Amino acid sequence: MRKKLKNLAALVDGAEIIGNADTFITDIVQDSRQAGRGSMFVCMEGAHVDGHTFIGDVAKKGAAAIITQRKGVKAPAGVAVLVVPNLDEALKVIVPAFFDYPGQQLRMIGITGTNGKTTTSYLVRAMLRQAGYKVGLIGTIQIMIGDKILPVHNTTPNVVDLQRTLHQMVEDGVQYAVMEVSSHALDQGRISGCEFDTAVFTNLTQDHLDYHKTMENYRDAKAKLFDMLGGPGLKPGKTAVVNIDDAAGAYMLEHAACEHITYAVESEKANLRAVEVRVRQTGASLAVQGSFGRIKLNLHITGMFNIYNVLGAVGAAVAENVSVNIIEQALENFMGVPGRFELVDCGQPFAVVVDYAHTPDGLENILRTARQITEKKIITVFGCGGDRDKTKRPIMGRIAAELSDAVIATSDNPRTEDPAAILEDVMKGVEEKIGTKPYEKIQDRHEAIFVAIAMAQPGDTVVIAGKGHENYQILKTGTIHFDDREVAREALGGIV
Ligand SMILES: CC(=O)N[C@H]1[C@@H](OP(=O)(O)OP(=O)(O)OC[C@H]2O[C@@H](n3ccc(=O)[nH]c3=O)[C@H](O)[C@@H]2O)O[C@H](CO)[C@@H](O)[C@@H]1O[C@H](C)C(=O)N[C@@H](C)C(=O)N[C@H](CCC(=O)O)C(=O)O
Numbered sequence: 378m379r380k381k382l383k384n385l386a387a388l389v390d391g392a393e394i395i396g397n398a399d400t401f402i403t404d405i406v407q408d409s410r411q412a413g414r415g416s417m418f419v420c421m422e423g424a425h426v427d428g429h430t431f432i433g434d435v436a437k438k439g440a441a442a443i444i445t446q447r448k449g450v451k452a453p454a455g456v457a458v459l460v461v462p463n464l465d466e467a468l469k470v471i472v473p474a475f476f477d478y479p480g481q482q483l484r485m486i487g488i489t490g491t492n493g494k495t496t497t498s499y500l501v502r503a504m505l506r507q508a509g510y511k512v513g514l515i516g517t518i519q520i521m522i523g524d525k526i527l528p529v530h531n532t533t534p535n536v537v538d539l540q541r542t543l544h545q546m547v548e549d550g551v552q553y554a555v556m557e558v559s560s561h562a563l564d565q566g567r568i569s570g571c572e573f574d575t576a577v578f579t580n581l582t583q584d585h586l587d588y589h590k591t592m593e594n595y596r597d598a599k600a601k602l603f604d605m606l607g608g609p610g611l612k613p614g615k616t617a618v619v620n621i622d623d624a625a626g627a628y629m630l631e632h633a634a635c636e637h638i639t640y641a642v643e644s645e646k647a648n649l650r651a652v653e654v655r656v657r658q659t660g661a662s663l664a665v666q667g668s669f670g671r672i673k674l675n676l677h678i679t680g681m682f683n684i685y686n687v688l689g690a691v692g693a694a695v696a697e698n699v700s701v702n703i704i705e706q707a708l709e710n711f712m713g714v715p716g717r718f719e720l721v722d723c724g725q726p727f728a729v730v731v732d733y734a735h736t737p738d739g740l741e742n743i744l745r746t747a748r749q750i751t752e753k754k755i756i757t758v759f760g761c762g763g764d765r766d767k768t769k770r771p772i773m774g775r776i777a778a779e780l781s782d783a784v785i786a787t788s789d790n791p792r793t794e795d796p797a798a799i800l801e802d803v804m805k806g807v808e809e810k811i812g813t814k815p816y817e818k819i820q821d822r823h824e825a826i827f828v829a830i831a832m833a834q835p836g837d838t839v840v841i842a843g844k845g846h847e848n849y850q851i852l853k854t855g856t857i858h859f860d861d862r863e864v865a866r867e868a869l870g871g872i873v
Pocket residue numbers: 407408409410421422423424425426427428431517530531532533534535559560561562
């Protein structure tokens with residue numbers, strides 16, 4: 378990758394270059410730690426730090442240029458400065474162009490919704506791989522390019538990292554990019570330059586009100602993905618795959634000027650329906666009805682919420698003309714997603730489930746699923762993250778108290794907040810609904826898991842919710858290693 382700075386500047390009205398306009402740019406980076414020889418560093422004024430403070434660092438690393446919207450910024454000799462009227466808007470144009478519009482060369486599948494994005498994306502990837510395609514995946518857990526795994530910082534990366542990743546996928550011969558599209562990403566334009574062929578809407582329930590403020594804003598952010606499916610100059614053959622059992626489904630369809638595939642368990646109007654659903658501890662069975670007839674499936678994943686994820690994923694596969702046989706094989710072979718209803722089995726006479734439920738709806742779903750497969754009692758260990766929607770904390774407390782037989786409230790990722798204060802918010806809800814059932818407040822998550830496992834009797838289920846696949850805990854003082862599954866195994870080691 379090698380482009381002249383002046384050719385990039387020409388894409389933006391009002392852009393001005395201070396320094397050598399003929400300098401060659403070999404990469405664009407938004408994090409100073411990624412800068413190298415020839416790169417152009419994006420000076421973003423963040424919520425925590427000002428990117429301009431790293432200009433000296435990137436110069437030492439050999440950066441060729443910086444891009445900023447601030448006039449009068451000085452850079453060391455040899456580093457050109459590209460000044461644009463609006464940095465966010467300029468990046469949306471310059472970055473996809475620099476990387477040769479990879480989002481138009483790949484077939485792209487975008488998945489949005491409060492819950493189920495990661496699971497649905499893994500299911501879609503499995504079906505496309507079974508069909509013989511080379512698939513890239515971008516989401517909460519990691520980036521995958523074929524079999525190669527790369528780490529992630531956000532569910533949907535910023536426009537620079539996303540375009541670079543998609544470019545890497547094109548270089549590696551990937552045909553399909555399957556990605557989670559978060560509401561933050563849609564609101565911030567992180568997906569500029571991407572042309573989605575198929576978009577899936579899973580559901581809309583409360584989360585992220587710290588950021589979006591109202592459910593209407595949150596819904597409108599999600600709807601932007603569907604706006605992108607219609608309009609002049611797009612490739613034909615776009616499909617919106619929408620859960621119409623969700624109250625916001627109709628709204629997403631209104632925004633999608635393209636083909637529609639609807640799915641549902643309840644609504645008989647849907648194009649794809651799940652019937653004869655049976656949920657067990659280690660799997661589920663169902664039949665999917667669609668224009669192709671009816672396929673019977675035996676799955677290794679369980680819970681009604683996963684039946685919805687399967688339907689959404691089947692919808693995407695149908696939109697991409699994957700055959701019914703391939704869909705069937707891929708789903709029956711699918712072993713689940715790390716940290717999503719993951720059973721920790723050390724031979725103990727009760728179930729231990731680690732799950733990523735971190736929203737009221739997610740927690741409700743997981744506890745209702747646990748109830749369906751639990752003979753005796755449900756013991757729930759959970760907490761809420763810091764620097765996130767505070768209003769969900771008492772709601773989740775109430776849900777845990779109502780749907781469990783015992784609750785241990787603990788810390789999740791407190792981030793910059795005081796964990797004791799977060800726990801108090803959660804406890805308000807727990808105490809409102811717990812009645813005479815046992816409950817405890819144990820801030821130390823390690824201890825909370827140990828206590829819950831020590832309480833469990835044969836036939837019970839211990840649900841450890843909120844952190845799923847995460848192998849870290851984000852504290853004010855830094856990030857430490859922490860893995861619910863490891864801690865559960867450690868605790869079980871003491872009793873089996
Ligand atoms: C609110 C929000 O979207 N914040 C994003 C924003 O962070 P920020 O404004 O705090 O950035 P900052 O830390 O002040 O840094 C400013 C600039 O300096 C740069 N920098 C920083 C440090 C350094 O050493 N060198 C350097 O160059 C940063 O790359 C950045 O460009 O820009 C960062 C770089 O792109 C993002 O990683 C960060 O996401 C943070 C981590 C975050 O937690 N975001 C959440 C709310 C989020 O986006 N979540 C969604 C959805 C989750 C879901 O699935 O439900 C997601 O897509 O992940």
